[in-house]
Amino acid sequence: MHFQIKTLALLVGLACTQPLFAAECGGKVGFGEAAGRVLTQVDNRAVGENCFNDLIVDTDAEGANYGNHGEFVSGFGALARDWRSKGLVSEREYGELMSAAARSNVGKTLKLRVIAFNDFHGNIDGAALTLSSSADGFSGVRAGGVDYLAGLVKQLRASAPNSVVVSAGDLIGASPLNSALFHDEPAIETMNRLGLDFNAVGNHEFDEGKDELLRMKAGGCHPTDANSCQGNAVGTPYPFEGAAFDFLAANVTDGTTGKTVFPAYGIKEYKGIRVAFIGMTLKGTPSIVTPGGIVGLQFGDEADTVNALIGKLKDDGVNAVVVLVHEGGYASGGINGCNGISGPIADIVQRLDDAVDLVVSGHTHAAYNCTLPNRNGRSIPVTSAGSYGRLLTRIDLVLDTRRRDVIAARATNLVVDRNNALGAAEPIVPDAAIAGIVANYNALSGPIANRVIGSITATLSRSANAAGESVLGDVIADGQLLATAPADKGGAVVAFMNPGGIRADFTYAGSSAGEGDGQVTYGEAFTVQPFGNSLVVKTLSGQQIHDLLNQQWAVGQSASGRILQVSEGFSYKHTFTPGVSPLGGNYLCDGSVMLNGTPIDKAAPYRVTMNSFLATGGDNFSVFNLGTDQLGGDVDLDALAAWFAVRAPAAPTPLDRIQKVASCN
Known part of the structure; x- marks a missing residue:
């Protein structure tokens, strides 16, 4: 049967837009x-x-x-x-x-347009954002910015009388300075005006803990930071208005009460057809956020959580179900490709009840447009729009008005093209009111962001080599060791840095202080390290350091391992091959762990620096919890700025601290 998608109600005597004879x-x-x-x-x-x-x-x-x-x-x-x-x-x-x-x-049918994105991370200003896709034949296209994102949302809504705007998590957290300095209130305020309806919580929503996330929804000023509640200066309500949209967290429950922290789902009704939107984050969130911020919370399995809700939804007259999940995968083939899809999302979808009609995913910052089989073998659309608001997914669902269920779907990832470089038929008109709010926040944060803290001679990249070491990882670890080596600062001899805490590169040609002059600003450094972790020094034995290194590929880490970055003077060898070597093995070459050319003594104590995230066992590195004689230190970003002050101009380091070998023999 052919189904036609319908839009506005019948009007008797409706006039044509152009007169006819x-x-x-x-x-x-x-x-x-x-x-x-x-x-x-x-x-x-x-x-x-x-x-x-x-x-x-x-x-x-x-x-x-x-x-x-x-x-x-x-x-x-x-x-x-x-x-x-x-x-x-x-x-x-x-x-x-x-x-x-x-x-x-x-x-007999009704159309619903779902407008989706994910992993926005507070990127309210798109002036410096670009997008490239070799498979699609474009490179360095200026894309993103919440004003342009809102403009494209408005454009898509104008041609669809039934629409909803959704986010699959990490709307806030790990944000640039112009949002993070104000506790991501700018991201919430601009999303209110964009018209966001639902945001599934992601792991980064918990960066500042549960209570702060609740404030993001309820509004009000931060209890201690005067940078909060800038409404009078930027043109938004004072005090901070909170989110006008719903946070959804179906699999995040209070361990004592069993109740969800936020609603498990939201329901929208279109001409009498009820559509449910279930939102949740990845079950592995506790291993990648600061443990202290989620005390007492439990994170359930994604597919099990959804499946347990289907019966209740059907009892409430809901047959159309959309899942917004902050977990994803990786695929090739361009922004609308799905070649070789891998990652947790495929397993999640494969276990979903057949009632689920669409999955909007995130977390991996990858762009893909897939149809994947559910547990009944029926293929359903599964999408992800990359990151930072540079892409938007247009998903057109066709609903049977008798069955009140989805019978067809078509999805397309669209570039939030600031210059119409890709030749869209209808260029995006940015939202002027939102652009004004962003400009006002830029003005407030500008003096801090534009302060030059050092310089570089070439790009310092976070991309790791085959052994897992990166130039920028080396630099950050060196800065942390420099800040904590003095006796009164902890007397550290080695520093470890988690790679997930390094969010961007220091790009030589893109330095904001001047095209290609190599100057590094505080704002750029903040983009690299946006979490505001403090440094911690603890005493670990040599054996514990060996155990710590083996936790890099322990069960529970990603398939590629999670290689800690190490400071100058520390080195070791391993045999782990990302994506090939099974997790849980011992890949550290015994006797290869060296400090300043001398093998680590397993029985001796060593003063070790880490950030506060790792210090409490973040990223599944529980060995850090065993450290003794703890001493707190500087904020990690201040340590990096201090390192630039004495090392500038900074050049790329030789990648020789971590070595991957074929055999330990």
Whole structure:
């Protein structure tokens, strides 16, 4: 059966956008279009400046939007009776028109447009954001910024009377300075004005702990930071208004009460059809956030959580189900590709109840547009829009108005193209009010962000080599050791840095202080290390350091391992091959762990630096919890700035601290 998507309600006497004359009303009267079109023998004649077919609102272009087939037939009946009473159609023609309307598919389907993104991370200003895709044939396209994101949302909503805007997590956290300095209130305020409806919590929503996340929803000022509540300066309400949209957290529960921290799902109703949006984060969140921020919370399995809700939703009259999950995968083939999809999302979808119609995913910052099999073998759309608001996913769902369920779907990832470089038919018009808010926050944060803290001679990259070492990882670890080596600062001899805490590169050609001059600003450094962790020094034995290194590829880490970055003077060898070597093995070469050229003594104590995230066992490095004689230190970003002050201009380090070998023998 052919289903036609309908948009606006039938209006008696609806005028065409461009006047027509009687001579232009050719053909016969029909209902619907394409394969589902029902034609009559009634001539398509003029009614004033309009034609019969133009007054029958039954196609996408005209804006048909009926809750059921009967609503269309009833509405058209009023129009046809008006024509009959005015002598425009005969009794026979009236009957033929009514019969054809009844036989048509008009009103048997309804279209819902889901507008989705993920991993926005507070990137409110898109001035420096770019997007490249070799598979799609473009590079360095300026993309993103919440004002342009809002402009594209407005454009997509204008052509779809039924729409919803959703985010699959990490809306906030790990954000640039112009949002993070104000505890991501700018991200929430601008998303309110963009029209976001639902945000599934991601792991980074918990960066500042549960209570702060609750404030993000409820509003009010931060209890201790004067940078909060800048509404009077930027043109938003004072005090901070909180999120006008819903946070969803189906699999995040209070361990004592068993209740969810936020609602498990939200429901939207379109012409009587109820659609549920279930939101959740990855079950592994506790291993990648600061443990102290989620004390007492439990994170359930994603698929099990969804499946347990289906019965309740059906009891509530909901057949159409969309899942927003902050977990994802990786695929090739361009921004709409799905070649070789891998990662947790495929397993999650494969275990989902057949009632789920669409999965919007995130977390990996990858862009893909897939159809993947559920537990019944039925393929459903699974999407991800990359990161930072540079892409937006347009998903058009077709719902059967009788079954009140999804019967078809089509998804496309669109570039939030700031310069119309890709030649879209309709360029994006940025939202001026949102742009003004962003400009005001930039003005507040500018003096801090633009302060030059050092310089570089070439790009310092976070990309790791085959052994797992990166230039930027070396630099950050060196800065932490420099800050904690003095006796009164902890007397550290080695520093370890988690790679997930390094969020961007220091790019030589893109330095904001001047194109290609190599100057590094505080704002750029903040983008690299946005979490505000403090440094911690603890005493670990040599054996514990060995155990710590083996935890890099322990069960529970990612398939590629999680290689800690190490400071100058520390080195070791291992045999782990990312994606090939099974987790849980011992890949550290015994006797290869060296400090300043001398093997580590397993029985001796060593003063070790880490950030506060690692110090409490973050990223599954529980050995750090065993350290003794703890001493707190500087904020990690201050340590990096101090390192630049004495090492500038900084050059890339030789990657020789961590070595991958074929065999330890």
